[in-house]
Amino acid sequence: MSRRTADVPALVAAARDGQPRAVARLISLVEDASPALREVMATLAPYTGTAHIIGITGSPGVGKSTSTNAVVRAYRARGLRVGVLAVDPSSPFSGGALLGDRVRMQDHALDPEVYIRSMASRGHLGGLSWSTPQALRVLDAAGCQVILVETVGVGQSEVEIAGLADTTIVLLAPGMGDGIQAAKAGILEIGDVFVVNKADRDGADATVRDLRHMISLGEAGGTGAWRPPVVKTVASVGQGVEDVMAALDQHVDWLTTSGTLRSRRENRATEEIHAIALAAWRSRMEGVGSGQAIAELAAAVVDGTTDPYTAADQLMGALS
């Protein structure tokens, strides 16, 4: 009930003023697909577009939380407001409100200039929540200059995170497999910066060498192309974090001067508009004749009295 009557302009003003509870409330509104969702998005729009969105992905055990913490600390040392969105596609729980936010990142729990939010994926296994881009917009409009989106590399999620981020960090650890494994998992294509964490362990140099080799094989070449650096860290003791920051700074410079930042964001907006429109078409199709139309067409396909293409034509015709 209180959600229906949310005073969206007041909430947005409070969020921009740096009030964490207003930010949390807005994220809840978009995450719950509340009736206010569209008003929230329309009200936020003029304030979006300034945050540098950094995706961090990697297999379980490579040290994602530790690395995220270290990068947050480094941006905080520069005086920037930082948002952290931790997306756990394997969690059946949403919001993470009970434990997640505070337990995950105790170092920054009391810092009012760091917003931390855990989100679970909903609806599609292995993928990011459909509300992740909307939550990013909330943090962006709330004045976060940097937003880190952390997700475990499971299935599609690492590819999806690359679609959401301006810069994608792929984390690996020695002994997690060689470059060929990385190539098979599809992570070579998505990484803008590769970090081999736990570099005090055996095999770190071999992992770095393998990665560099695989990256060089996949390079498009050409002047002005981005060549993803491979950085070694021991995030737990802060070692190498300055190299990660330097790589991130260089990538931002390159994104801006090459025009890639703009084109990536336009591609992302295109995908998002399409996804929203397709969800709306789908909901309309399911609603034709209160769902009777699609049920009858599906039965006809199973019976062999029609085929799925003809059935799709009929369903679309019923909407025009």
Add this chain to the structure above:
Amino acid sequence: MSRRTADVPALVAAARDGQPRAVARLISLVEDASPALREVMATLAPYTGTAHIIGITGSPGVGKSTSTNAVVRAYRARGLRVGVLAVDPSSPFSGGALLGDRVRMQDHALDPEVYIRSMASRGHLGGLSWSTPQALRVLDAAGCQVILVETVGVGQSEVEIAGLADTTIVLLAPGMGDGIQAAKAGILEIGDVFVVNKADRDGADATVRDLRHMISLGEAGGTGAWRPPVVKTVASVGQGVEDVMAALDQHVDWLTTSGTLRSRRENRATEEIHAIALAAWRSRMEGVGSGQAIAELAAAVVDGTTDPYTAADQLMGALS
């Protein structure tokens, strides 16, 4: 050119007559999204719906090809016509026509009652090709009484395969991790029959026990619900294959008597009709103003002069 002039009714008649070249040609037509695709699907429709579609999925190294071979052999011993669709989501190549089909399954390469086809996924990493369901329809109409769809368990593909199949076999091997790993990977929900292959290795009984325990935790219970069996095999020597066949037979019986076969197929047809219609909407949206409309809307979202929901409304309005 020859594709445009394909004599679809003659090809379908030849395929139903058991001519492998006609089957191969029809699959190529649907795989290439040729102009004849719709005619092929419409012509095939009356002959579909008889095949039992069995999905086989599992991580690399569990012995999928060997197990598929063993199951094919068992169905051939019953005198059934068998189709095999090997989907490799990690392969950038399509069709597999050069090597794949013959190399994969040498045991059955010369058997005219076994159709073997390799397909690569297209367009979406980790997922099945959009043309997989159409290829299944071709094999179904060509008189295959059983069709095995084999895919490596990468990301989404194992979930998608479960959506395509009447019965899904999940293959595991000892030491591939315990039941909790399986639960995390989401495979407990999709398996109708679990097979622990390489059961002569250490830890097979522990894997079986873990799996049974995890399955029992997830059971909906209730009379008449299917309880996924866990079977041990050493597929390379044929050991345990008769137990797999018994489990498959029981599942077919249950599917039929419980009405689940019909409802699964109707759900599948619904998804397929929706997917085809959504692809058509998407292509229409991309075509509005020769793509200028979406480009301008995406730019406006990036500039913050509109939000993605309002942009989606405008794009949809332009189509009505």
